[in-house]
Amino acid sequence: MRSLFAILATTLLATPAVADRVTVFAASSLKNALQEVADGFNAATGHDAVLSLAGSSALARQIQMGAPADVFISANVAWMDAVQAESLVNADSRIDLIGNRLVLIGPHPATVEISPALDLAKLLGDGHLSMALVQAVPAGIYGKAALEHLGLWDSVAPRVAQADNARAALALVSLGQAPLGVVYATDAQADARVHVLGQFPADSHPRVTYPAAAATSAGAAAHDFLAYLQGDAAQAIFARHGFLTGAQ
Amino acid sequence: MSISVRLNHRFDGLELDVAFEAPPGVTVLFGQSGSGKTTVINAVAGLLRPQSGRVSVDGRTLFDTETHSWLPPHKRRLGYVFQEARLFPHLTVRQNLSYGRWFAPRDGQGTGEDFDKIVDLLGLGPLLDRRPALLSGGEKQRVAIGRAVLARPQLILADEPLAALDGPRKSEILSYFERLRDDLALPILYVSHSATEVARLATTVIALDGGKVVRQGPPTQVFSDPSFAPAGVRSVGAVLEARVACHHDDGLSELDAGGVPLFLPHVNRPLGTPLRVRIAAQDVMVSLNTPTGMSALNVLPGTVGAVRTGDGPGAIVSIDTAAGRVLARVTRRSVAALALSPGVACHAIVKTVAIAPEDVSGPPKAPEQP
Amino acid sequence: MAWLGPEEWQAVALSLRVAGWAVLCSLPLGIFTAHALARWEFPGKQIVNGLVHLPLVLPPVVTGYLLLLTFGVNAPVGGFLKDLGIVFAFRWSGAALAAAVMAFPLMVRAIRLSIEAVDPNLEQAAATLGASRLWVFGTVTLPLILPGILAGAILAFAKAMGEFGATITFVSNIPGQTQTLPSAIYAFLQVPGGESAAIRLVVVSVILAMAALVASEILAKRIAKRVAGG
Numbered sequence: 001m002r003s004l005f006a007i008l009a010t011t012l013l014a015t016p017a018v019a020d021r022v023t024v025f026a027a028s029s030l031k032n033a034l035q036e037v038a039d040g041f042n043a044a045t046g047h048d049a050v051l052s053l054a055g056s057s058a059l060a061r062q063i064q065m066g067a068p069a070d071v072f073i074s075a076n077v078a079w080m081d082a083v084q085a086e087s088l089v090n091a092d093s094r095i096d097l098i099g100n101r102l103v104l105i106g107p108h109p110a111t112v113e114i115s116p117a118l119d120l121a122k123l124l125g126d127g128h129l130s131m132a133l134v135q136a137v138p139a140g141i142y143g144k145a146a147l148e149h150l151g152l153w154d155s156v157a158p159r160v161a162q163a164d165n166a167r168a169a170l171a172l173v174s175l176g177q178a179p180l181g182v183v184y185a186t187d188a189q190a191d192a193r194v195h196v197l198g199q200f201p202a203d204s205h206p207r208v209t210y211p212a213a214a215a216t217s218a219g220a221a222a223h224d225f226l227a228y229l230q231g232d233a234a235q236a237i238f239a240r241h242g243f244l245t246g247a248q
Numbered sequence: 249m250s251i252s253v254r255l256n257h258r259f260d261g262l263e264l265d266v267a268f269e270a271p272p273g274v275t276v277l278f279g280q281s282g283s284g285k286t287t288v289i290n291a292v293a294g295l296l297r298p299q300s301g302r303v304s305v306d307g308r309t310l311f312d313t314e315t316h317s318w319l320p321p322h323k324r325r326l327g328y329v330f331q332e333a334r335l336f337p338h339l340t341v342r343q344n345l346s347y348g349r350w351f352a353p354r355d356g357q358g359t360g361e362d363f364d365k366i367v368d369l370l371g372l373g374p375l376l377d378r379r380p381a382l383l384s385g386g387e388k389q390r391v392a393i394g395r396a397v398l399a400r401p402q403l404i405l406a407d408e409p410l411a412a413l414d415g416p417r418k419s420e421i422l423s424y425f426e427r428l429r430d431d432l433a434l435p436i437l438y439v440s441h442s443a444t445e446v447a448r449l450a451t452t453v454i455a456l457d458g459g460k461v462v463r464q465g466p467p468t469q470v471f472s473d474p475s476f477a478p479a480g481v482r483s484v485g486a487v488l489e490a491r492v493a494c495h496h497d498d499g500l501s502e503l504d505a506g507g508v509p510l511f512l513p514h515v516n517r518p519l520g521t522p523l524r525v526r527i528a529a530q531d532v533m534v535s536l537n538t539p540t541g542m543s544a545l546n547v548l549p550g551t552v553g554a555v556r557t558g559d560g561p562g563a564i565v566s567i568d569t570a571a572g573r574v575l576a577r578v579t580r581r582s583v584a585a586l587a588l589s590p591g592v593a594c595h596a597i598v599k600t601v602a603i604a605p606e607d608v609s610g611p612p613k614a615p616e617q618p
Numbered sequence: 619m620a621w622l623g624p625e626e627w628q629a630v631a632l633s634l635r636v637a638g639w640a641v642l643c644s645l646p647l648g649i650f651t652a653h654a655l656a657r658w659e660f661p662g663k664q665i666v667n668g669l670v671h672l673p674l675v676l677p678p679v680v681t682g683y684l685l686l687l688t689f690g691v692n693a694p695v696g697g698f699l700k701d702l703g704i705v706f707a708f709r710w711s712g713a714a715l716a717a718a719v720m721a722f723p724l725m726v727r728a729i730r731l732s733i734e735a736v737d738p739n740l741e742q743a744a745a746t747l748g749a750s751r752l753w754v755f756g757t758v759t760l761p762l763i764l765p766g767i768l769a770g771a772i773l774a775f776a777k778a779m780g781e782f783g784a785t786i787t788f789v790s791n792i793p794g795q796t797q798t799l800p801s802a803i804y805a806f807l808q809v810p811g812g813e814s815a816a817i818r819l820v821v822v823s824v825i826l827a828m829a830a831l832v833a834s835e836i837l838a839k840r841i842a843k844r845v846a847g848g
Contacts, residue, residue, distance in 0.1 A: 057808045082810035127691070128708050133791060136808035161708050162791040164804065172790065177690045177707060293746055321745040322753075328746035334739050338761045347757075351748030399747045 020221035022049045023068055025059040027075035027210070029166060029186065033241040034073070037234045044228070047221045055165065056138075063088055063215070070222035073097060073212040076138045080211040087216060094213035097229055099244030101185040102139075102146055102200040102208070105173055112198040114150070121155040123180065128161040130172040130181035138208070139166040143182040146205035170194060184208070186242040208244075251275060251403070251437060255291055255301035264288070264298075264459040273451025274429050274436045278443075280480070283456040285439040289407050292437060293328055294321035305403050322351065327396030329406040333388035335380035341391050342376040348399020363398065369427055370394045386417040393424055397434065404428065404436045410445060419606045425449055426609060443483040447471065447526035448609035471526070472573035474556040474564040481577070484564060485528040485607075488572040492521045500545075500600065505571030511545040512603040517610070524609050529564060531602035532576035535595045536586055546598040548574060552588050567596045574598075622818060628794055629802040630822055636710055636798055637778035640718035641725075641771050648722060648774075649767060652729035653755070657738075673784075674723040682787025685716055690788070712789035713796045717778035725774040732766020733759065765838045772834035776827050799823050 022041075026034050031053050038049040052059070052069070060079040063069050064086060072089055074080045083089050104112055112118065120129075132140035140162060147153040163169040166183050173181040174193040181194070188196050212229060214222040228234055235245045254267040264284045277285040290296040292303050294310065302312040311318040327348065335344050345363070367373055370390045380388060389409060396404055406425070410418040422445060428434045429449065440446055446453055446467060453470045455463035463470045470476060472486045490505035495514060503510040503523065510525065517523065539547065550569030557563040563583045565576045574596040578588075588594065622630070654660070655667055673681050689696040689706045696707060706712035736759055744754045782800035789796040791805065803819045806812035 055808070057810075060810070078810050128790075128792075130790070133805050133808060136805045136812075160792070161789075162797075164786050164791065164801075168787065168790075175686060175690070176692050177686060295742055295746070320750075321742075322748050322750050324746075325748075326746055328743065330739070330743060332739070334737075334743040336740060336744070336758060347744070347749075348747035351750075351753065395747065405746075 020047045020219060022047055022070045022218075022221045022225045023052065024049055024071045024073065024225065025052050025054075025063065025067070025069040026071075026073040027056045027059070028053040029075055029184065030073060030210070032190065033186075033238050033243065036237045037229065040233050040237070041225060041228045044233075045221075045224060047224065049225055057136075069215055070218040071212065071214055071225055073210060075210055077209060077211055080213065084213070089213040090216050090218070091213075093223060093226060094211055095226065095230065096209045097212040098210050098235075098238050098246075100208040100210070100242075101202070101244060102142055102182060102205060103185045103188050103196045104198045104200070105170070105181045105183055105188050105194045106179060106197050107173060107176055107194060109195045110197050114198040114200050114204075116150045116152070118150070118152060120147075120152045120180075121159070124156060124159055125179065127179040128159050128172075128177075129156050130161050130163060130169045130178035132166045132169045132183070133162045133164060134160065137165055139169070139182075139184055139187075142205045142208055143200075146200045147182070149204040150200075189242040210243075250306060251292070251435075252302070252304045253288065253292065255288060255298050255303070257287060257291070257296075257298040257301070259287075262287075262459050266454075266456065266459070266461050268454050268461055268464055270437075270452050270454065272435055274425075274438055274449050275452045275454060276438045276440055276446045276450040277454050277456060278440060278446045278450075279456035280441055284459040285441075285456055286407055288456070289405050289437060289439050292403075293326055293405055294319060294324050308402070325352075325400070325402040327399045327401035327404045329389070329392050329396050329404065329409045331408045331411050333380075333385075333392040333412075335383075335388055335391055335395070337380050339379075340376070341372065341378050341380070341383070344380065344391055345372070345376075345394050345398050347395060348401075352400035366394050366397055369431065370424055385413050386420060389413060389417075389421050390424060393421075393428070397428065397432070402435075404434050406436060406438045408439050408441070410440075410442070422448060422606070423609075430610065443471070443485060444526065444604075444606050447485070447487045447524060447607065467524070468572065472566065472575065474554050474566040474575055477564075481558070481560075481562060481564075482530065483528075484530075484575055484577060485526050486566075486573055486575045487524055487526050488574070490523055490525055490571065492517050492519050492523065494519060506569075508548055508569065508571045509546075510548075510571065510598075511600045512608065513601060513605065515605070515608050521610060525603060526607040527574060527598055527603065528607070529575040529577040531598055532574060533597040534565060534567070534576050534578055534582070534586065534588065535597055536593075538595060539597065542597070543599075544597045545600045548596040548598070550574065550594065550596060552590055552592045552594060554590055555583060555588055557583070567594060569596060622822070625793055625797075626802060626815070626819060629797050629799050629819070630826075632710060632713075632794065632797065633779055633799040634826070636713045636717055637775050639711075640714040640721060640778045641775045643714070644718040644722055644725065644774070645767070645771060648725040648770065649729055652726045652733055652770075653759075655726070656730045656733040670726050671723045673720050678720065678781070678783025679787050681719060682716060682784035685712075685719065685784065685788040689715065706789070708789050708792060708795065710795050713785050713798060714778075716784040716788045717781045718774075720781045720784050721774035721777040724777055725770040728770030728773055729763065729766050732763040732769070735766070736762045764841045768834055768838050768841065772830050775830055779823065779826060 034051060038051055041049050056074040056076040056079045060083050063072060063083055084091055104114060131143045134140040134144040144153060161178060163172060166187050169181050170183050170187045170191055172178045174191050188194055212226060214226055239245045250272060251270045255264055257264040262284055264287055266288060277288055279285050287296060291298045300313045303310045309317060310324050370393060372390060372394055375387060410421055413421060438449060450467045453465060453467050454461055455470060463476055468487045468489060477484050488505050490503035490510055493502045493504040495501050499514050500511050501515045548569040548571055550567040553566040553568045553573060555563055555565050557580055561579050562577055563580045565578060565588055567574050567576060576596055651670060687693055691707045706715050740758055741754050744758045780800055785798060786801055791797050791801045799819055803816045806816035
């Protein structure tokens with residue numbers, strides 16, 4: 001009994017020999033969800049996960065210039081590819097962490113069926129369709145791909161107002177400057193002033209995915225963090241914020 | 249053209265309280281620095297808004313604090329000659345001269361002098377296409393005078409216009425002002441602290457001291473008062489009126505001052521020209537008897553009018569002669585030694601060469617003699 | 619011109635148009651404001667001075683946001699102007715407005731300095747010669763501050779050409795309407811491998827800025843010579 005108690009005590013009260021710092025470079029669109037996940041990780045392992053949030057392009061360039069990131073979570077497959085091509089991240093550790101959905105938003109509640117039959121131009125009237133930069137920012141790239149796939153792009157192309165990121169595109173709608181916008185479901189969820197009018201069919205655009213990987217120079221704690229991200233606790237948090245998790 | 253001024257203004261430790269009426273001609277505000285002269289002229293110009301008062305020129309009210317009327321400077325029909333010329337650097341001399349004409353109303357009021365005539369009068373011909381940056385001090389001031397005159401003003405204002413010039417230039421510009429007074433018959437309000445300028449130019453002298461008018465009148469009258477020394481005791485000097493009698497071969501001119509001959513270095517004036525001569529008090533000696541074997545040529549017999557002493561060693565003695573009242577500055581010791589007191593007969597002796605050319609000028613053609 | 623694509627040339631042309639109009643339209647107000655701050659006394663003068671300098675100290679995105687709230691769709695001033703036929707939201711005119719607002723403090727500072735350098739005695743002299751305040755300004759002050767106005771305009775033009783934060787927040791990025799050079803450069807930098815295209819546009823920006831600077835130096839020298847006399 002005494003030996004059992006000793007084993008339990010050691011297990012329950014055990015802290016790792018060293019508390020490691022894990023520097024996580026992550027896309028800013030992951031902010032709310034990732035902060036909760038990081039807190040959970042810190043509590044569970046005793047490591048110290050520190051988040052540095054910015055646009056994926058800025059983070060990737062910093063890593064290319066030698067920034068000391070241990071983990072990189074990108075909102076954009078292209079930037080992860082670029083960083084991987086320079087062998088700055090461990091290719092074996094790379095995973096597709098979570099996904100997202102594209103939605104059509106507006107300032108007032110309504111239901112719109114998004115299909116090739118939709119008269120989007122008429123719905124816009126003389127207003128603008130708010131999207132992220134369609135050639136540069138993933139939300140915009142995917143949005144344009146979806147509209148093209150549905151044959152709706154040409155009719156609305158002249159009326160597209162491109163904001164520099166998805167959150168800015170969201171803001172234009174919530175401030176009443178644009179009657180419609182195309183953003184991620186997670187963005188729409190974050191702002192109570194906009195309503196989801198409809199969801200783009202999953203087959204109308206390439207899968208929206210957030211790749212994550214550990215840096216080649218990173219230690220064991222970084223890999224622990226990646227493992228934690230894929231665990232049930234973290235995935236539940238992501239799902240609650242509207243991301244598509246492995247189960248979906 | 250008469251000016252009527254009444255001003256009350258307190259600022260910077262000076263309490264200005266002046267009131268005067270000036271007849272047509274050149275009115276000179278005379279006094280030391282800080283006596284308020286520039287304040288008065290700026291109030292007339294509208295560049296200063298006094299706390300209370302009234303100024304009118306020829307019946308036209310420029311401002312009156314009681315009726316709350318106030319004409320802005322550009323409506324007052326004035327021409328102002330400043331101490332520092334203030335020519336517009338981006339315009340040629342010709343354009344500077346013509347500046348005021350653009351704004352002058354063509355209603356016949358004010359001097360409608362012709363451009364060419366003024367250019368001739370002031371000798372500006374060769375300068376017309378130059379820029380102010382290339383002009384000398386004297387040339388700039390001449391252009392400034394021309395510019396003010398050509399603005400068709402009712403009244404010319406001048407604030408110590410000679411102060412920034414050197415000796416020969418001062419005399420030259422002063423003679424241009426005399427021409428404005430004589431040839432163009434322009435009314436002028438002139439500020440100066442120099443007794444010489446006042447003596448030559450003024451029809452009327454308004455003497456200011458500490459913000460108040462202490463003397464008022466024609467220069468012969470004001471300057472002959474022995475107790476009058478607003479610009480300091482060294483500037484005291486009486487002004488005599490005389491006529492050119494003849495020119496001598498040895499470089500002297502002889503004037504007839506009330507029957508008494510007065511010799512001075514050659515003055516380039518025709519015979520019979522009436523002149524004003526200022527005789528500085530410190531160039532005058534006093535003798536009880538007719539002196540002999542002495543170099544001075546001017547001996548004026550007369551009677552002591554008044555003796556004024558101060559704290560220092562000097563005293564001013566006024567002597568009434570046939571030529572007019574002459575002031576002499578001598579020591580108190582000599583006053584006591586010679587027992588000079590009112591009524592004593594004596595002679596005023598003036599060295600010929602002591603009479604400077606700038607102290608001689610033609611009197612103004614005033615409409616009435618005092 | 620295979621060196622830059624058609625959309626890139628479009629961005630260059632738009633930037634020139636936006637910056638040009640921004641400076642042209644704000645110059646009268648800039649001169650007026652500079653003159654008021656330099657020569658007049660009035661209650662609230664320090665507040666006006668502060669407001670003029672606000673775009674210099676606020677983050678550009680905040681300025682863009684304020685413009686959005688004021689001149690955007692359905693906004694108080696924006697709606698009113700729309701009835702008059704003037705629209706700023708999502709138009710190049712909005713980009714010009716954002717550029718003008720951001721460049722205004724620089725323009726006013728430069729012009730104010732040159733007005734303060736004009737001897738007020740000259741203005742006084744002009745008044746005594748019969749010129750009303752307006753004429754004094756037009757015939758004396760204005761010719762003497764021309765070099766300063768030019769400097770202020772060029773500075774404002776350069777700032778307007780480089781303006782990004784307020785523009786993208788207020789009128790977003792619409793090729794042909796609001797995609798100025800800085801917006802295009804930013805978009806290229808977001809894409810891996812887009813650096814070379816971005817650098818090409820940066821080179822164009824630098825050439826334009828240098829050309830404006832050289833032109834202003836030459837003009838300023840000529841005007842200064844004319845003013846000083848010679």
